[in-house]
Amino acid sequence: MADAIPLPNAEAVLAQARAGDVAALEELYRAFETPVYNLARRICRTSEDAEDVMQETFFEVCRNLRQYRGEGSLWGWIRTVAASKALMRLRRNKYRDTDELEDEAHQGPRSDHGLRMDLEAALERLPETSRAVVWLHDVEGYTHEEIAGMMGRTVSFSKSQLARAHTRLRRWLGEETLV
Amino acid sequence: MTHIDLDTLVRLREPGREPGQAEAEKHLVECEACRREADRLEQRVARLKALPTLKPSRDAWPAVHARLRAEHRVRARRLATSGLAVAAGLALMLLLHGASSSSKALSPALSEAMARSGQLEQLLESYNSDGRITDGHTDGMAGALEDQIARIDRQLEMAQLLRSRERDNALLNLYRERIGLLDALMDVHVTRASNVGL
Numbered sequence: 001m002a003d004a005i006p007l008p009n010a011e012a013v014l015a016q017a018r019a020g021d022v023a024a025l026e027e028l029y030r031a032f033e034t035p036v037y038n039l040a041r042r043i044c045r046t047s048e049d050a051e052d053v054m055q056e057t058f059f060e061v062c063r064n065l066r067q068y069r070g071e072g073s074l075w076g077w078i079r080t081v082a083a084s085k086a087l088m089r090l091r092r093n094k095y096r097d098t099d100e101l102e103d104e105a106h107q108g109p110r111s112d113h114g115l116r117m118d119l120e121a122a123l124e125r126l127p128e129t130s131r132a133v134v135w136l137h138d139v140e141g142y143t144h145e146e147i148a149g150m151m152g153r154t155v156s157f158s159k160s161q162l163a164r165a166h167t168r169l170r171r172w173l174g175e176e177t178l179v
Numbered sequence: 180m181t182h183i184d185l186d187t188l189v190r191l192r193e194p195g196r197e198p199g200q201a202e203a204e205k206h207l208v209e210c211e212a213c214r215r216e217a218d219r220l221e222q223r224v225a226r227l228k229a230l231p232t233l234k235p236s237r238d239a240w241p242a243v244h245a246r247l248r249a250e251h252r253v254r255a256r257r258l259a260t261s262g263l264a265v266a267a268g269l270a271l272m273l274l275l276h277g278a279s280s281s282s283k284a285l286s287p288a289l290s291e292a293m294a295r296s297g298q299l300e301q302l303l304e305s306y307n308s309d310g311r312i313t314d315g316h317t318d319g320m321a322g323a324l325e326d327q328i329a330r331i332d333r334q335l336e337m338a339q340l341l342r343s344r345e346r347d348n349a350l351l352n353l354y355r356e357r358i359g360l361l362d363a364l365m366d367v368h369v370t371r372a373s374n375v376g377l
Contacts, residue, residue, distance in 0.1 A: 020317065022244065029240050037235040051235055058243045063250075066317075119226050138224045144193070159193070163186040166220065170185065175219055
């Protein structure tokens with residue numbers, strides 16, 4: 001996702017939005033609603049959850065706009081709010097990240113034989129935590145340190161989740177394996 | 180060295196050095212199969228980045244706006260309710276005061292303070308009722324002042340139960356404090372309004 005979201009007259013819009021101007025706040029919302037939703041939807045299991053995350057994100061952004069002091073891109077700040085909300089939603093919904101159970105009990109390593117998905121389906125099939133890590137790291141460009149901080153986990157946890165995600169994606173995409 | 184496993188290939192993409200990384204990098208240079216695997220990993224990441232952007236099916240702005248407005252209204256209502264309760268209590272006090280000792284009218288200073296407090300509340304109401312959303316910073320400052328005003332209002336209610344001389348002094352002091360807080364709250368709203376050129 002591009003770091004610079006086009007927002008004409010960004011400074012003026014920001015100043016107005018910080019002062020509580022409703023039209024300016026809506027302009028901010030319109031500029032960032034799609035990237036925020038996309039991020040939330042890639043992390044959350046359902047579109048309803050993603051829409052809730054989007055709403056919570058913009059509510060917080062509108063209330064705390066003064067906290068953004070122009071250091072880093074505005075999108076970077078909003079994106080971090082959105083990512084945190086999406087990860088909170090995962091925890092709140094008590095999605096069980098059934099890495100092992102899912103593979104062994106429902107799909108089983110053997111059931112993956114001959115299975116070939118497109119990338120979209122393979123990504124959707126990943127357990128929530130793995131999918132969140134792969135998306136935040138590989139697509140959004142967060143470091144493992146940042147992901148670990150947002151998830152309240154260790155850097156090694158983030159790294160191992162990324163590696164496991166790629167192992168699964170490679171298998172489900174029917175790509176050739178070496179090992 | 181045997182081929183590099185995917186876990187190591189993923190870690191090789193990270194900045195910084197990890198144990199065994201130099202050996203793995205050396206192997207990668209020499210092993211065509213591992214280079215192909217590394218390329219596939221890069222391609223997979225590129226394909227992830229190229230996935231279509233998902234768009235929301237609903238417009239969430241009305242809900243966000245409604246939530247912001249609701250929060251704003253709760254805050255405004257809290258202040259208005261607090262002021263009304265004090266005013267009602269004081270009306271009762273004045274009635275009792277007048278009935279029991281007509282010779283002891285409220286001191287001019289207290290009457291003036293009460294009138295000033297009422298004027299400021301009316302002014303504040305005009306700022307609060309303009310339907311604008313306050314940002315977090317303004318909201319925080321206004322909230323802190325409103326909490327202090329609510330505390331003063333509770334003390335005013337208690338002060339009404341005191342004997343007349345103590346009561347008038349206590350009320351005067353509390354009203355002066357209340358006026359100071361209302362003034363500060365006015366400043367917050369006036370500053371916010373001037374920022375948007377109202």
